[in-house]
Amino acid sequence: MRGVALEKVIKRFGPTVVIPEMSLSIEESEFVVIVGPSGCGKSTTLRMIAGLEDVSKGKIRIGGKDVTWLPPKQRDIAMVFQSYALYPHMDVAGNMSFALRLAGKPKAEIEERVRRAAEMLELTDYLARKPKDLSGGQRQRVAMGRSIVRDAYCFLFDEPLSNLDAKLRSSMRTELAILHKKLDRTMIYVTHDQIEAMTMADRIVIMDKGIIQQVGTPRDVYNSPRNTFVAGFIGSPSMNFLDGELRGEDAVAVKGDGFELPLAPELAKRAKKTRGKKVVAGLRPEHFAVEASRAGSSESTYAKIRLDVSVAEYIGSSQFLAAKIGDAHVTAAVEAGPASEPMSSGNYLFDTSRVYLFDRESGNAI
Amino acid sequence: MADYSERRFARILGHYLALIALAVLALAPIWIMVATSFKNDVIVQSKEPLWFFFVPTLDNYAYIMTRGKFDTYLWNSVIVGTASTFLTLALGGFCAYALARAEFRGRRFIANSTLLIRMVPPAVLAVPAFALVVVFNIDNDLAVLIFFYTALNLPFAIWLLFGFYKQIPVELEEAAIIDGATPLQVFFRIMLPLMKSGYAVAGIFTFRIAWNEFILALLLTGRNTRTLPVGAAGFITDTGVEWGRIMAMGTLIVIPPLLFTFFAARQIIAGMVAGAVKG
Numbered sequence: 279m280r281g282v283a284l285e286k287v288i289k290r291f292g293p294t295v296v297i298p299e300m301s302l303s304i305e306e307s308e309f310v311v312i313v314g315p316s317g318c319g320k321s322t323t324l325r326m327i328a329g330l331e332d333v334s335k336g337k338i339r340i341g342g343k344d345v346t347w348l349p350p351k352q353r354d355i356a357m358v359f360q361s362y363a364l365y366p367h368m369d370v371a372g373n374m375s376f377a378l379r380l381a382g383k384p385k386a387e388i389e390e391r392v393r394r395a396a397e398m399l400e401l402t403d404y405l406a407r408k409p410k411d412l413s414g415g416q417r418q419r420v421a422m423g424r425s426i427v428r429d430a431y432c433f434l435f436d437e438p439l440s441n442l443d444a445k446l447r448s449s450m451r452t453e454l455a456i457l458h459k460k461l462d463r464t465m466i467y468v469t470h471d472q473i474e475a476m477t478m479a480d481r482i483v484i485m486d487k488g489i490i491q492q493v494g495t496p497r498d499v500y501n502s503p504r505n506t507f508v509a510g511f512i513g514s515p516s517m518n519f520l521d522g523e524l525r526g527e528d529a530v531a532v533k534g535d536g537f538e539l540p541l542a543p544e545l546a547k548r549a550k551k552t553r554g555k556k557v558v559a560g561l562r563p564e565h566f567a568v569e570a571s572r573a574g575s576s577e578s579t580y581a582k583i584r585l586d587v588s589v590a591e592y593i594g595s596s597q598f599l600a601a602k603i604g605d606a607h608v609t610a611a612v613e614a615g616p617a618s619e620p621m622s623s624g625n626y627l628f629d630t631s632r633v634y635l636f637d638r639e640s641g642n643a644i
Numbered sequence: 645m646a647d648y649s650e651r652r653f654a655r656i657l658g659h660y661l662a663l664i665a666l667a668v669l670a671l672a673p674i675w676i677m678v679a680t681s682f683k684n685d686v687i688v689q690s691k692e693p694l695w696f697f698f699v700p701t702l703d704n705y706a707y708i709m710t711r712g713k714f715d716t717y718l719w720n721s722v723i724v725g726t727a728s729t730f731l732t733l734a735l736g737g738f739c740a741y742a743l744a745r746a747e748f749r750g751r752r753f754i755a756n757s758t759l760l761i762r763m764v765p766p767a768v769l770a771v772p773a774f775a776l777v778v779v780f781n782i783d784n785d786l787a788v789l790i791f792f793y794t795a796l797n798l799p800f801a802i803w804l805l806f807g808f809y810k811q812i813p814v815e816l817e818e819a820a821i822i823d824g825a826t827p828l829q830v831f832f833r834i835m836l837p838l839m840k841s842g843y844a845v846a847g848i849f850t851f852r853i854a855w856n857e858f859i860l861a862l863l864l865t866g867r868n869t870r871t872l873p874v875g876a877a878g879f880i881t882d883t884g885v886e887w888g889r890i891m892a893m894g895t896l897i898v899i900p901p902l903l904f905t906f907f908a909a910r911q912i913i914a915g916m917v918a919g920a921v922k923g
Contacts, residue, residue: 330818351824363815367837377823424823 280306280342282327282432282464287336289322289488296322297488299336304466304481306341309458311467313475313511314485320468321436323485327466328357328434341431353432356425360437362417364409364424370396371405374423395427398460415446422454426461435467439474451477472512476500484508506641509560509634515598518561518608521638524549532559532635536604537583542631549635549644557644560634563598566610567627580627585610590621597621674898681705681892688887704892714893716868717875721855722900723786724871728793729851733843735794736801741835743802744809745817755806758799766796767859774863784866792864793854801846808842809835844911851908852901872897 282304289297297319304310312320325331327338329350338346345353356377364373371392378388396402399419409417418438425433435454439447455478458465469475475482476496484491484499484507492504503509509517522534529549531540539559541549549557567580585601585608592614599610599621610626635644680688682700708714743755773792782788812835820830858873865874876893879886 328822330821350822355822357819357822359815359819361813361815363813363819365816365820365834376820376825380824380829424819428823 281308282341282466283337283339284323284327285337285339287323287326287338288334289319289326289331290334295488300488300490302483302490302493304464307462307464309455309465309467309478309480310483311469311475311479311481312483312485313469313472314491315511316470318485319488320470320485324357324434324436324466324468327432328355329353354430355432355434356428356430357434358421358425358436358438360440362409362421362438362441364417364420366409369406369408370401370412370420370423373409373420374427376424377428391427391429392423395423398426398457399423414442415450418442418446418450422457426457430463432464432466433461435465437469438467440469440471447474454478473514476512482512484511486511502643503560503634504643506558506560506636509636509643513562513564515563515609515611517634518563518603518606519636520559520561520603520606520608522557522559524552524555524557532557532633534559534604535606536602539581539583539628539633540630541633541635542579545633545635545644552637552644556638558636558638558641560636561608561628562632562634563609563611565629565632566599566612567629568612579629579631581630582625583628584624585626586623587621677891677894677898680887681895683888685886685888704888705896708889708893708896712875712878713870714875714896717870717872718896720786720865720869721871721873721897724789724793724861725851725855725900727786728790728797728854729847731790731794732797732801732850733805733847736798736846737805737839737843739798740802740805740809741831743806745814755803758803758806761799762803766857769796770859770863773860777864784869786869788864789861789869789871792860793857796857796860797850797853801850804846804849805839805842808839808845812838841912844908848905848908851904855897855901 284300284302287297287300288295300323312323314320322331326333327340329345329348333346336346337344340353340355365376368376374392374395375388378391383391392405393402396405399422401416401419401423404412404416404420409420412420418441421438439450442450451474454467458478467474467478479496481493481495482499483493486507492499492508494502499508499512503512506519510519520534520537522532522537525531525533525538529541529546531538532549533539537559566583566585583603585599585603587599587601589600591598591600595614596611597614599612601608601610601623612621612626636642637644679696679698681704682702683698684701684703687698743751769792777788816834816838817830820834825833856873857871858877861871861874862877865871870878872893876890876897879890879893
């Protein structure tokens with residue numbers, strides 16, 4: 279199989295097990311984002327693929343070749359570091375050509391490849407500058423450039439955008455996605471930022487405590503999170519979790535402190551099998567709505583839910599309500615009404631077709 | 645308002661007075677040395693010391709340059725100073741790099757104890773060193789002095805370079821490894837250029853100590869292997885201390901380390917690693 283594969287990889291640092299056992303296969307020219315909170319083992323995973331960290335057990339294949347015990351330079355990879363790690367004593371051209379010079383490529387070819395990469399990244403005017411004379415965004419580009427001149431089989435990114443400001447980060451996201459299309463190479467990207475994961479990835483790998491929680495397309499992981507961790511991690515603001523119990527013989531509704539929501543037939547069917555167990559209802563903030571805007575629509579799947587609003591945060595296109603349902607704190611994102619109409623406590627609507635249920639003990643989705 | 649600026653003036657005045665006092669303390673001995681080197685014996689020995697106004701003479705310089713073996717001593721000092729500095733930096737550099745990067749048992753202990761060795765005064769080592777040299781019958785050889793100075797300077801050089809190496813982010817090495825560099829290429833093409841400042845600082849200290857050292861040099865050198873400080877001491881004779889000649893020699897001794905320091909200091913560029921990491 280081509281692409282990149284981790285086969286039953288285990289990683290220990292002394293007595294601490296960082297990655298209990300992990301298998302993951304990444305298709306050729308796929309853009310995979312590994313996302314998770316800090317300390318979840320995502321960087322370690324990337325460094326094992328790069329060869330900067332040994333595996334304690336298991337196998338790593340790149341392009342079908344077993345590279346588990348090969349040094350980085352024989353793995354046909356390029357890597358962009360979070361801190362950029364530019365060589366301070368070399369100018370931009372020197373930084374970008376370092377790998378090619380080490381490989382003993384002919385001078386003309388090196389110049390041509392650096393020129394092309396610099397054009398792609400709009401760095402042509404800066405080739406003679408030293409890293410210290412560049413802005414953060416430019417340094418970031420040089421770091422990218424250094425990896426793309428290599429024309430490696432697989433590109434590894436270790437949180438490359440986390441040192442940039444918000445605006446630059448979002449434009450670099452777009453550029454990276456374009457770069458991936460142009461280069462058509464396998465890219466593995468590690469981040470703690472779920473927005474980066476959602477916007478760029480072909481597939482997302484969500485990790486927690488060294489274990490892969492779910493692998494799927496951005497739509498998959500958003501629409502059908504496998505457990506409460508994934509559900510809470512993906513989506514912004516994050517999902518509200520409310521303890522509740524299933525009601526009725528056929529699990530027609532979920533009821534908890536301060537709310538009762540009917541369940542969509544399919545979910546009810548699944549929930550029926552687990553009836554009697556206590557559940558957690560997952561409500562995404564964006565599936566709340568202001569009552570007035572939906573009133574009178576009989577076909578609506580919306581159900582009434584009472585919110586005790588403490589603060590409304592206006593962000594332009596919508597507003598976030600910090601509120602309480604019963605005793606639980608929740609966030610709701612609703613359309614921003616006219617300014618004359620301050621958001622207050624009262625009945626709001628919730629789209630019942632978008633209710634998620636999780637087993638309260640295991641946290642797994644129902 | 646007036647009160648404030650008056651106090652400010654007083655404070656600045658105080659600062660400058662203190663600085664001037666310190667400068668005089670530091671520079672006066674040098675002035676005495678240089679001035680004395682241009683005085684003839686009569687002026688040197690006169691009851692009322694002449695600080696600034698006297699008829700200068702080059703007799704002392706002429707004497708030490710033409711009689712005696714100034715050129716041999718200078719050559720010895722240059723050889724011993726540069727060779728031991730080079731050896732110290734080369735060995736100490738590799739050692740500091742290993743201490744800063746490699747993981748091995750006792751690493752921290754070694755890194756911290758290098759300075760302890762430095763606490764031993766060279767004079768304490770003089771007698772055992774002399775005994776060793778006599779036993780092995782290797783006196784009258786510059787290599788002996790080079791060897792002892794290297795040993796003497798290594799702990800401090802290691803400690804100093806260790807600190808510099810630790811400041812260089814590991815990611816730079818990892819990036820180079822990913823780029824396909826071998827360990828030696830990482831060291832010579834990435835680390836060494838970034839360590840210029842560190843080596844320059846360590847070099848200044850090492851060279852100065854090797855250049856000025858007296859006690860070991862006195863004991864371990866013979867007629868033809870004397871270094872300049874030992875040569876200068878030769879003007880303390882049974883018939884009297886030849887101050888003018890000692891001071892002339894001293895003035896000349898000062899020049900090479902000054903040149904070396906100016907040259908080395910140019911390698912010290914503040915914030916050499918700036919721009920390597922972070923935005």
